Amino acid sequence: xxxxxxxxxxxxxxxxxxxxxxxxxxxxxxxxxxxxxxxxxxxxxxxxxxxxxxxxxxxxxxxxxxxxxxxxxxxxxxxxxxxxxxxxxxxxxxxxxxxxxxxxxxxxxxxxxxxxxxxxxxxxxxxxxxxxxxxxxxxxxxxxxxxxxxxxxxxxxxxxxxxxxxxxxxxxxxxxxxxxxxxxxxxxxxxxxxxxxxxxxxxxxxxxxxxxxxxxxxxxxxx
Amino acid sequence: xxxxxxxxxxxxxxxxxxxxxxxxxxxxxxxxxxxxxxxxxxxxxxxxxxxxxxxxxxxxxxxxxxxxxxxxxxxxxxxxxxxxxxxxxxxxxxxxxxxxxxxxxxxxxxxxxxxxxxxxxxxxxxxxxxxxxxxxxxxxxxxxxxxxxxxxxxxxxxxxxxxxxxxxxxxxxxxxxxxxxxxxxxxxxxxxxxxxxxxxxxxxxxxxxxxxxxxxxxxxxxxxxxxxxxxxxxxxxxxxxxxxxxxxxxxxxxxxxxxxxxxxxxxxxxxxxxxxxxxxxxxxxxxxxxxxxxxxxxxxxxxxxxxxxxxxxxxxxxxxxxxxxxxxxxxxxxxxxxxxxxxxxxxxxxxxxxxxxxxxxxxxxxxxxxxxxxxxxxxxxxxxxxxxxxxxxxxxxxxxxxxxxxxxxxxxxxxxxxxxxxxxxxxxxxxxxxxxxxxxxxxxxxxxxxxxxxxxxxxxxxxxxxxxxxxxxxxxxxxxxxxxx
Ligand code: SF4
Numbered sequence: 001x002x003x004x005x006x007x008x009x010x011x012x013x014x015x016x017x018x019x020x021x022x023x024x025x026x027x028x029x030x031x032x033x034x035x036x037x038x039x040x041x042x043x044x045x046x047x048x049x050x051x052x053x054x055x056x057x058x059x060x061x062x063x064x065x066x067x068x069x070x071x072x073x074x075x076x077x078x079x080x081x082x083x084x085x086x087x088x089x090x091x092x093x094x095x096x097x098x099x100x101x102x103x104x105x106x107x108x109x110x111x112x113x114x115x116x117x118x119x120x121x122x123x124x125x126x127x128x129x130x131x132x133x134x135x136x137x138x139x140x141x142x143x144x145x146x147x148x149x150x151x152x153x154x155x156x157x158x159x160x161x162x163x164x165x166x167x168x169x170x171x172x173x174x175x176x177x178x179x180x181x182x183x184x185x186x187x188x189x190x191x192x193x194x195x196x197x198x199x200x201x202x203x204x205x206x207x208x209x210x211x212x213x214x215x216x217x218x219x220x221x222x223x
Numbered sequence: 224x225x226x227x228x229x230x231x232x233x234x235x236x237x238x239x240x241x242x243x244x245x246x247x248x249x250x251x252x253x254x255x256x257x258x259x260x261x262x263x264x265x266x267x268x269x270x271x272x273x274x275x276x277x278x279x280x281x282x283x284x285x286x287x288x289x290x291x292x293x294x295x296x297x298x299x300x301x302x303x304x305x306x307x308x309x310x311x312x313x314x315x316x317x318x319x320x321x322x323x324x325x326x327x328x329x330x331x332x333x334x335x336x337x338x339x340x341x342x343x344x345x346x347x348x349x350x351x352x353x354x355x356x357x358x359x360x361x362x363x364x365x366x367x368x369x370x371x372x373x374x375x376x377x378x379x380x381x382x383x384x385x386x387x388x389x390x391x392x393x394x395x396x397x398x399x400x401x402x403x404x405x406x407x408x409x410x411x412x413x414x415x416x417x418x419x420x421x422x423x424x425x426x427x428x429x430x431x432x433x434x435x436x437x438x439x440x441x442x443x444x445x446x447x448x449x450x451x452x453x454x455x456x457x458x459x460x461x462x463x464x465x466x467x468x469x470x471x472x473x474x475x476x477x478x479x480x481x482x483x484x485x486x487x488x489x490x491x492x493x494x495x496x497x498x499x500x501x502x503x504x505x506x507x508x509x510x511x512x513x514x515x516x517x518x519x520x521x522x523x524x525x526x527x528x529x530x531x532x533x534x535x536x537x538x539x540x541x542x543x544x545x546x547x548x549x550x551x552x553x554x555x556x557x558x559x560x561x562x563x564x565x566x567x568x569x570x571x572x573x574x575x576x577x578x579x580x581x582x583x584x585x586x587x588x589x590x591x592x593x594x595x596x597x598x599x600x601x602x603x604x605x606x607x608x609x610x611x612x613x614x615x616x617x618x619x620x621x622x623x624x625x626x627x628x629x630x631x632x633x634x635x636x637x638x639x640x641x642x643x644x645x646x647x648x649x650x651x652x653x654x655x656x657x658x659x660x661x662x663x664x665x666x667x668x669x670x671x672x673x674x675x676x677x678x679x680x681x682x683x684x685x686x687x688x689x690x691x692x693x694x695x696x697x698x699x700x701x702x703x704x705x706x707x708x
Contacts, residue, residue, distance in 0.1 A: 003313040003319060015292075020291045020292040026277075029281050108510060116458075120423075154454065154457065186502070187504065200369065201387075202257075206408050209448070210419065
């Protein structure tokens with residue numbers, strides 16, 4: 001018998017004569033304490049994210065490309081990784097061309113194998129969209145796909161994320177239900193709640209352990 | 224003795240190691256400070272008692288429900304993962320699991336592996352297994368990296384290097400990596416970041432553990448703060464996840480309360496920086512992510528625990544570490560004293576199933592049974608009750624069938640005979656009276672050395688006259704004075 005058969009038959013023998021327990025999931029427990037008035041959601045998100053070293057800006061939707069440029073300028077960064085196949089990527093590229101911006105835009109348009117070294121060591125910042133955010137825990141939902149690959153939010157020292165104010169949900173449960181996650185997930189769904197950190201030495205918090213050292217969230221008010 | 228004791232040089236028994244650990248002031252201080260702070264963080268993370276208790280109840284319910292249909296869920300998980308393009312493997316023993324992992328690496332002619340934090344891979348001693356076959360397996364979690372660099376094992380399941388302070392890490396980096404000594408924690412972390420980033424880039428295979436495997440969607444969920452888990456599961460062309468068979472839950476929504484319980488109990492965080500949900504390898508048109516994803520499902524004694532309805536509860540564990548943070552024994556002796564992969568209260572109840580009670584005979588008794596572990600456990604595992612059960616299994620006669628492998632390891636015919644005598648004395652009045660007469664008259668002959676008892680106490684000497692005698696004499700004297708009895 002294979003290991004699989006052995007394990008399964010041992011487990012089945014252990015359950016002989018028993019019936020599976022019914023599902024009594026009490027959704028109130030995971031939703032009710034985590035509900036916010038619409039006007040409080042942004043504040044809750046902001047305060048939780050700021051508490052873990054995230055920079056949060058709320059701005060009118062049209063102004064974000066200029067804000068991105070300003071963020072790069074202030075930090076004197078030379079380049080920005082972006083996703084050319086997304087709506088916001090195109091918007092950014094248009095702004096960049098018009099503004100004649102100094103910083104280089106790097107399009108993530110090739111498989112990682114072709115430019116691994118460069119992505120690892122020479123990219124200063126990246127910008128991605130989000131699939132919303134969760135107020136209860138201060139988390140962004142990232143839904144990487146072919147246009148916006150997984151490593152964009154991981155490799156560069158600065159990650160800038162765009163978040164629509166209207167896409168902030170109260171809690172993880174509501175988010176899952178609303179976006180119907182159980183019907184189909186991407187190959188790698190991520191919740192991101194701040195820049196990379198560790199407290200492995202004497203429990204002293206240090207940021208930028210392996211992933212981004214800085215996370216900036218631009219909350220876009222859809223007026 | 225203020226020197227660190229490498230785990231390999233410790234006395235081989237729990238008792239011996241505990242004595243040494245207790246004498247190490249630095250170690251005790253490192254643990255005391257860390258555990259106090261972890262306890263406080265957990266308390267702050269659950270300000271509302273009612274919410275906390277409701278959630279623990281739900282956590283227990285979800286795990287118990289999953290276990291009540293475990294074989295079906297494992298099959299469902301396998302089917303879903305396969306549909307998503309993930310290869311699923313099964314292993315009964317750690318040897319088998321290592322062989323599977325090694326075969327995957329070999330098929331890619333790989334020589335370098337980066338590993339995210341995974342207790343199951345510790346269980347497998349995967350690093351050593353692969354090293355023997357000329358494959359470098361590097362720990363990428365900062366804490367794990369530090370202990371690996373020092374040739375040690377983790378001393379805590381969440382904070383592997385908790386037994387070290389910054390001075391010790393600074394000296395370690397200085398001597399092993401040739402960097403300048405610094406006690407600035409940020410600087411130390413940046414040294415680790417630079418060193419490991421190079422390894423992520425070069426690795427052929429990334430290995431990770433799994434926090435929850437979701438049968439409904441075929442998803443492997445991993446929590447972490449550092450991003451090393453994401454690196455290990457995204458950058459190398461192959462990702463191998465290893466997990467115990469008990470980690471499967473039925474539905475995606477089940478992880479909502481479990482996630483909240485796990486991160487709040489472990490580090491007092493509302494959530495970790497990254498919650499990584501992997502449902503498949505890179506699709507044909509995607510630009511990054513591993514081309515292959517494998518899952519190894521490991522039994523290693525778990526099905527043995529599963530067979531007994533009471534002991535099955537050990538499989539509820541979500542590895543948050545709260546029980547050890549709150550354990551008066553663990554906080555004083557530290558994780559290395561246990562000499563096993565899982566230390567503290569959780570280790571004492573799961574290790575016997577993995578290695579046999581005879582390998583860890585002292586574990587079930589290394590507890591004050593104060594109940595703190597059971598009280599903080601987010602999935603309500605009755606740890607003290609299970610410890611008592613294991614104590615019973617420990618002293619079972621070899622003639623009775625062993626429920627836990629290696630059971631009966633502490634059986635002693637002397638102890639058994641003594642208890643039989645004690646029972647006989649206490650159930651036969653005449654015998655009891657004779658015994659009492661002899662004990663009071665011959666009390667002086669009590670030996671001075673009564674085993675472990677006299678290590679810390681003086682030997683008890685029976686009083687010259689028994690309470691019965693004294694009471695009788697008192698009553699008689701009263702009657703002689705004409706008092707009513
Ligand atoms: S036994 Fe309970 S408290 Fe201990 S690690 Fe497991 S889940 Fe956490």
